[in-house]
Amino acid sequence: MHYNNSQYHENDPAYKGLSVNQGVEDAPMVNPYLKTRPFRQKYSASEFVTGILDGNISILSQAVTLVESALPEHQLIAQEVIEKCLPYAGKSIRLGITGVPGAGKSTFIEAMGMHLVNGGHKLAVLAIDPSSERSKGSILGDKTRMEELSVAKNAFIRPSPSSGSLGGVARKTRESIILCEAAGFDTIFVETVGVGQSETAVHSMVDFFLLIQIAGAGDELQGIKRGIMEMADGIAINKCDGTNVDKASVARSQYQNALHLFPPHESGWIPEAITCSSIDKNGIPEIWNMVERYSKFVIANNYFNHKRNSQSKYWMYETINEQLKNNFYNNPEIQHLLIENENKVISNELSSFIAAKLLLDKYYGKVD
Numbered sequence: 001m002h003y004n005n006s007q008y009h010e011n012d013p014a015y016k017g018l019s020v021n022q023g024v025e026d027a028p029m030v031n032p033y034l035k036t037r038p039f040r041q042k043y044s045a046s047e048f049v050t051g052i053l054d055g056n057i058s059i060l061s062q063a064v065t066l067v068e069s070a071l072p073e074h075q076l077i078a079q080e081v082i083e084k085c086l087p088y089a090g091k092s093i094r095l096g097i098t099g100v101p102g103a104g105k106s107t108f109i110e111a112m113g114m115h116l117v118n119g120g121h122k123l124a125v126l127a128i129d130p131s132s133e134r135s136k137g138s139i140l141g142d143k144t145r146m147e148e149l150s151v152a153k154n155a156f157i158r159p160s161p162s163s164g165s166l167g168g169v170a171r172k173t174r175e176s177i178i179l180c181e182a183a184g185f186d187t188i189f190v191e192t193v194g195v196g197q198s199e200t201a202v203h204s205m206v207d208f209f210l211l212i213q214i215a216g217a218g219d220e221l222q223g224i225k226r227g228i229m230e231m232a233d234g235i236a237i238n239k240c241d242g243t244n245v246d247k248a249s250v251a252r253s254q255y256q257n258a259l260h261l262f263p264p265h266e267s268g269w270i271p272e273a274i275t276c277s278s279i280d281k282n283g284i285p286e287i288w289n290m291v292e293r294y295s296k297f298v299i300a301n302n303y304f305n306h307k308r309n310s311q312s313k314y315w316m317y318e319t320i321n322e323q324l325k326n327n328f329y330n331n332p333e334i335q336h337l338l339i340e341n342e343n344k345v346i347s348n349e350l351s352s353f354i355a356a357k358l359l360l361d362k363y364y365g366k367v368d
Helices: 045-053 057-068 070-086 103-117 166-182 198-203 224-233 242-259 284-300 303-329 332-346 354-361
Strands: 093-099 123-130 155-161 187-191 208-214 235-239 272-276
Touching: 045 057, 045 166, 057 070, 057 155, 057 166, 070 166, 070 208, 093 103, 093 198, 093 284, 103 123, 103 187, 103 235, 103 284, 123 166, 155 166, 166 187, 166 198, 166 303, 198 208, 198 224, 208 242, 208 284, 235 242, 235 284, 242 272, 272 284, 284 303, 284 354, 303 332, 332 354
Parallel strands: 093 187, 093 208, 123 155, 123 187, 208 235, 235 272
Antiparallel strands: none
């Protein structure tokens, strides 16, 4: 904003030696030359598939963007790409990683990731990043925290915003796994948000589910939650370094004892608890050795294929449920009736259950 010098009383001749210069216009908060450029699809489905099979990371990234897009035209080509990549997928070890915020998941993934790529593996990290419920924005900071791994030659890190729709992002993450496997990645990490039902969703798309815990943050037994513990195939007690070594060792014993109290896994595998330090790299090779021993164990007893088949069937039904839900809420007539019935529920003219039944009956054509 421009100012007139005469508007300031300090410039009055009565105030000798004082003057206020003319102000300058405030700089814009946003670069006026910056234009938002929407994602542009540059390749056909066949070109996407060829690029993915050749291991072209740029094309793989764009294909994952297509998968994550909500636009119908993007989804059509994304599904065609996935279908053509499917015969080349399935040849990786899929590792799900979860843990409370502050457990050091990102640091652990970088330490484990560098151990793997230095050992000749190709690693893809699919990290579901929490989105704001208010702004729907997401920090997507995993690549920032994984400084070394993010520039490693044989590593691909892809943070994805959960956007408030866990089912949607979980399905898209599963489809992204297929693309990464077709691109030649032999190890896939899926990091969960670490809250709510995300663990269940990720557990249904990975081979080995690793729970990361820490010691010295209070009563370790408070971290033993039955649901998540029953899903875990292994536990890593992170931050076992410095003055925390003894506490981590005690925590490992507590968790190991707790694991024996739960019903045996369907696979026949007995979960283990191992201490590690993502900073000092101690215990990292031992945890990967546990994952490899698990893989050999479940392949030998045929549970590996059984679990993969069960997961594929699970996601077929999940996709059906998601599509039905979307079709219902995107129906113009239902959208109008939703508001009407919602008001009747609020004013106690209808019960919640009757209102829901009326809407569903209308949707399925049972009422005029």
